[in-house]
Amino acid sequence: MEKKTPHLPSTSEQILERSTKGATFLMMGQLFTKMVTFVLNNLLIRFLSPRIFGITAFLEFIQGTVLFFSRDAIRLSTLRISDSGNGIVDDDSEDYQETHYKSKVLQTAVNFAHIPLWIGFPLSIGLTAWQYRNINAYFITLPFFTWSIFLIWLSIIVELLSEPFFIVNQFMLNYAARSRFESIAVTTGCIVNFIVVYAVQQSRYPMGIVTADSDKEGIAILAFALGKVTHSITLLGCYYWDYHKNFKPKKLFSTKLTKIKSSESNEIKKNYSKNSSYFFQNDILEHFKKVYFQLCFKHLLTEGDKLIINSLCTVEEQGIYALLSNYGSLLTRLLFAPIEESLRLFLARLLSSHNQKNLKLAIEVLVNLTRFYIYLSLMIIVFGPVNSSFLLQFLIGSKWSTTSVLDTIRVYCFYIPFLSLNGIFEAFFQSVATGDQILKHSYFMMAFSGIFLLNSWALIEKLKLSIEGLIVSNIINMILRILYCGVFLNKFHRELFTDSSFFFNFKDFKTVIVAGLTVCLVDWWFIGYVKNLQQFFVNVLFALGLLALIMVKERQTIQSLINKRAMSGSKDV
Structure with missing residues (x-):
């Protein structure tokens, strides 16, 4: 059975509907991953000191900084690639025309997705080496700390390798796939982190019993780095599997940097390079800068x-x-x-x-x-x-x-x-x-x-x-x-x-603001800072009352959104 070509949303209604669903997918994905990290981090807090949380937060900051400077501008810029492909291919087959243009648009996005790796590779080396030389001497002496730094660097590079697949799914608003893959990756990384820390605390370290606090701290940092690498490898593996299943059979794009032939259409040609072929769309490249x-x-x-x-x-x-x-x-x-x-x-x-x-x-x-x-x-x-x-x-x-x-x-x-x-x-x-x-x-x-x-x-x-x-x-x-x-x-x-x-x-927020201030003053006067479950329950009742007032005040807007959703559902049927 022939696989269905992934669909590019084009009309404003399609984009709004998929974005609304996308927000739900992202929220559910975030809820799932945060629940996993929430539970495991609460267990880790009981094993680790504030000092260890401080250094792992610092290492996460290094990773986040490199990834941000490498890929975020590209992620924003590629969304502006035009997907209006009417009249691009002079061919009687409408399916061929759609697939051909879709391939051109997606290949343009994939070409841009190579830039994060070009930026991230030297930036990660420079920033990691600089921070390693300037970090507190205590951490340098910890066991496996150098290996932890190397693993953080490796996780950056592996995650950047998945960027072409992320860009394609982002451009097509495939929120479900992205949310699913990120949930799997985060969960896997957190589990690896927790297992290593827990095993050390239970003195199951394979090279012998760990007794010194510095040894445990060093391995706790190594566990964090192993979790990050596991996360990156899992994410890349999920995206690569999805590429082989949904994109490669249709040959919609190549993961390699590929030269694209310019269209004969003057309307489209003005957005691209003046040459007969190009790697990067000129207006998008200028916007990226x-x-x-x-x-x-x-x-x-x-x-x-x-x-x-x-x-x-x-x-x-x-x-x-x-x-x-x-x-x-x-x-x-x-x-x-x-x-x-x-x-x-x-x-x-x-x-x-x-x-x-x-x-x-x-x-x-x-x-x-x-x-x-x-x-x-x-x-x-x-x-x-x-x-x-x-x-x-x-x-x-x-x-x-x-x-x-x-x-x-x-x-x-x-x-x-x-x-x-x-x-x-x-x-x-x-x-x-x-x-x-x-x-x-x-x-x-x-x-x-x-x-x-x-x-x-x-x-x-x-x-x-x-x-x-x-x-x-x-x-x-x-x-x-x-x-x-x-x-x-x-x-x-x-x-x-x-x-x-x-x-x-x-x-028209006057009524709700006055009600909120009144509740705040009453709550503070009679309860103050909550210290027991009874006081907390009273605050829950206050919150439900204020929420009810808000919903009554916005009932027309809520009803309008429900009606639009119902109409959208009836059209789908």
Whole structure:
């Protein structure tokens, strides 16, 4: 039986439907992987000290930095490759024409997917070697630490080898495959990490009984590195299996860098090289250069907290902040991150054609998402600080009981709403902005980086606020970024809807905000910080009451979305 050629979504309805489903797939995948990592990390916390969590967070930062600078700009840029292939092939066979053009588009994307490896190979060597020479001397003396560094480097290279397959599935909005493969890879890596640590704690190390704390710490770091390599190899294996099953039989693209012949169509030809053949589409290559420059400053701001804490805080404080990032941003990674990524992919594909219908649909989706984020942010601010420390104390072992993590998690709750709202605003900006607008944004990001570093130095070094000072600096950073994208959004909205402000869509929040503040004051006056299950149950009732008010207020919007979903389902039938 002949395999069905994978389908490229083309209409705005198809892109929106697949993106909506994609957000669900990504959320479910994130939920599954976070549940696995959540359970295993809670077990590991009882075996490991804050110092070990600090150094593993540092190694993960090295890996994440190399991967970000190697591949993120390409992932954003390839979404702008045009897939409007009408009239490209002069052939009577419609299937042949579709398959032929699809192959050309996908091969263009795959060619760009080679660039991350070209960037990542030298960058990973340079950054890893530099950090190895400057790391704390204590860790250099640990057993297997050099092997751990090598394995982290190897995991980077292996993960970059899977980039062509990721780019193809991203371009075709194949969220289900990506979510499934990433879930398998994360689970496998976490299991390997836990098994090695647990075996050492049970003195089952094959070369003899491990007694020294330094030996156990060295092997704990090695276990982390082995988990990362396992994750990368599993991910590459899953993508390669999928390629052989769904793409190779149809010869839709080659994994090798392949020269592509230019089309005879003048409309398409202007987007490509002037030569008769090309490796990289010119306009996408130029956009990549501008996006890459902008992402450098975005990463400095996004990951700047790790740079600051590595410089100004102790290893123990680094471990505490790593724990906060894992637990404090759990909602962000489970819910906000998949929505943000789906929005970015949806907008990039939808707005490859800037017609009025697509632009208005993009604004409508963003307005609904922003309203949802505002409501959820209100819930987090009202109930997060008073309940977070009570919930967290059940998840951490005795080794963390003397740290300030229970107090700091309350401050971190105020950071999450700013982080999430900035995510969707910047996703919209990156999807609709021109290359020159992105370049201008880069200069502002440079200024924001300076402000962030100055604030962090003043709050941590001078005012001795430690991790709380870093969180406040991050909040100020996010406010600046939200304001910049907010101004851009408002101007974009005015041009599209004839002087109508984007922020007028949110002028009816007065009732819910007053109710939220009232609940917050009553809760704080009668309960304060939650200390037992009875108080926690009262807070759950307060939260359900506020949620009911929100749903009543937004009942028309909810009903409209349900009706659209039902109509979409009836069409599919």
